[in-house]
Amino acid sequence: xxxxxxxxxxxxxxxxxxxxxxxxxxxxxxxxxxxxxxxxxxxxxxxxxxxxxxxxxxxxxxxxxxxxxxxxxxxxxxxxxxxxxxxxxxxxxxxxxxxxxxxxxxxxxxxxxxxxxxxxxxxxxxxxxxxxxxxxxxxxxxxxxxxxxxxxxxxxxxxxxxxxxxxxxxxxxxxxxxxxxxxxxxxxxxxxxxxxxxxxxxxxxxxxxxxxxxxxxxxxxxxxxxxxxxxxxxxxxxxxxxxxxxxxxxxxxxxxxxxxxxxxxxxxxxxxxxxxxxxxxxxxxxxxxxxxxxxxxxxxxxxxxxxxxxxxxxxxxxxxxxxxxxxxxxxxxxxxxxxxxxxxxxxxxxxxxxxxxxxxxxxxxxxxxxxxxxxxxxxxxxxxxxxxxxxxxxxxxxxxxxxxxxxxxxxxxxxxxxxxxxxxxxxxxxxxxxxxxxxxxxxxxxxxxxxxxxxxxxxxxxxxxxx
Numbered sequence: 001x002x003x004x005x006x007x008x009x010x011x012x013x014x015x016x017x018x019x020x021x022x023x024x025x026x027x028x029x030x031x032x033x034x035x036x037x038x039x040x041x042x043x044x045x046x047x048x049x050x051x052x053x054x055x056x057x058x059x060x061x062x063x064x065x066x067x068x069x070x071x072x073x074x075x076x077x078x079x080x081x082x083x084x085x086x087x088x089x090x091x092x093x094x095x096x097x098x099x100x101x102x103x104x105x106x107x108x109x110x111x112x113x114x115x116x117x118x119x120x121x122x123x124x125x126x127x128x129x130x131x132x133x134x135x136x137x138x139x140x141x142x143x144x145x146x147x148x149x150x151x152x153x154x155x156x157x158x159x160x161x162x163x164x165x166x167x168x169x170x171x172x173x174x175x176x177x178x179x180x181x182x183x184x185x186x187x188x189x190x191x192x193x194x195x196x197x198x199x200x201x202x203x204x205x206x207x208x209x210x211x212x213x214x215x216x217x218x219x220x221x222x223x224x225x226x227x228x229x230x231x232x233x234x235x236x237x238x239x240x241x242x243x244x245x246x247x248x249x250x251x252x253x254x255x256x257x258x259x260x261x262x263x264x265x266x267x268x269x270x271x272x273x274x275x276x277x278x279x280x281x282x283x284x285x286x287x288x289x290x291x292x293x294x295x296x297x298x299x300x301x302x303x304x305x306x307x308x309x310x311x312x313x314x315x316x317x318x319x320x321x322x323x324x325x326x327x328x329x330x331x332x333x334x335x336x337x338x339x340x341x342x343x344x345x346x347x348x349x350x351x352x353x354x355x356x357x358x359x360x361x362x363x364x365x366x367x368x369x370x371x372x373x374x375x376x377x378x379x380x381x382x383x384x385x386x387x388x389x390x391x392x393x394x395x396x397x398x399x400x401x402x403x404x405x406x407x408x409x410x411x412x413x414x415x416x417x418x419x420x421x422x423x424x425x426x427x428x429x430x431x432x433x434x435x436x437x438x439x440x441x442x443x444x445x446x447x448x449x450x451x452x453x454x455x456x457x458x459x460x461x462x463x464x465x466x467x
Contacts, residue, residue, distance in 0.1 A: 164196020
């Protein structure tokens with residue numbers, strides 16, 4: 001179904017517009033449960049900034065890109081960072097601000113709770129230092145980066161919580177969407193079934209239309225049978241996904257695991273008919289990204305249901321398929337190396353140590369320590385040896401895990417040999433009975449190891465006796 005006309009919620013919209021334009025703050029964060037209609041309200045608020053004084057800059061966070069530094073800002077950043085970059089945060093913020101063309105930027109951040117840490121820090125910097133305005137949506141009950149919660153905690157932006165639709169709002173929305181007034185019984189039944197969830201109302205009406213149970217009776221729209229799907233949104237989405245063909249289901253899963261994914265890649269891996277079916281159901285949508293078209297989920301909940309329902313072996317195969325497609329395309333974009341290495345790890349494939357170490361350094365440079373540690377461990381598991389151990393230990397020290405760094409630097413018997421299995425919890429440890437390992441290092445490597453040990457000792461909380 002196409003997007004419905006905006007109707008109802010006039011009081012909510014008036015409040016949000018007032019907060020967004022309040023000169024004492026820098027915008028508004030719209031918070032509420034999944035599917036309540038936050039994104040649509042944000043869209044209507046952003047329409048009020050359609051003047052020559054403002055430049056609206058869309059930023060869409062996704063769960064798939066949440067582990068990639070600056071993943072939410074990827075389309076706004078140059079293809080490559082300048083050589084010798086010292087302050088990636090300032091570089092990213094300046095690149096985003098440049099899209100405003102001298103006007104005051106308005107950051108339109110959808111699903112701000114899914115922002116990766118570096119992107120969240122850049123958004124916070126733009127609002128705090130560069131006087132950017134923000135209109136963001138946030139799902140309640142989900143953890144959000146500290147840089148996001150600081151927006152309202154420190155008084156930089158107002159937070160406005162929105163709740164479920166009232167029956168009056170539902171009636172107004174249905175009248176506008178159906179082109180005619182629904183009877184009171186239909187409004188009550190749909191309102192009860194959806195519990196005021198705007199997305200679920202949209203989906204239930206579409207399903208009822210498809211089933212022929214929403215008809216015009218005596219000049220009014222009337223639901224003549226039971227709502228065709230269960231009242232919980234996840235169950236409804238699961239039902240819709242289950243009704244897809246096998247090929248369209250693959251489109252949904254590949255998009256859920258690889259979002260955003262280029263249309264060209266999706267067509268290579270599936271078929272035009274399957275993509276059209278998924279798009280026709282509203283499960284995916286197309287957006288422009290420079291000179292290419294990318295595919296995103298129609299709503300984040302579709303991805304959650306698709307990922308939750310995907311068996312482990314098929315999940316690994318999906319990631320392997322995505323990694324293979326990215327390798328064939330040349331991995332030319334700035335974030336492609338990270339995407340590729342993460343997908344390879346998720347697929348269970350043992351990537352070479354060199355690329356894993358490069359990806360680890362890139363993640364470390366953007367202060368995404370969680371991802372950097374994971375990649376460093378994988379590089380060690382891939383046989384990266386002393387160089388990988390030094391890199392991993394250094395990252396662990398910066399992430400304030402000095403004891404683990406100490407173990408990496410002083411216990412090579414716990415290092416995995418090349419080709420050892422690497423699972424979700426980390427590399428399988430393979431004992432190595434060799435002794436006197438320091439004596440076999442060349443002078444330069446031995447010096448780097450000694451410096452790493454000294455640094456680790458400085459980071460540590462208690463004195464240690466070194467071997």
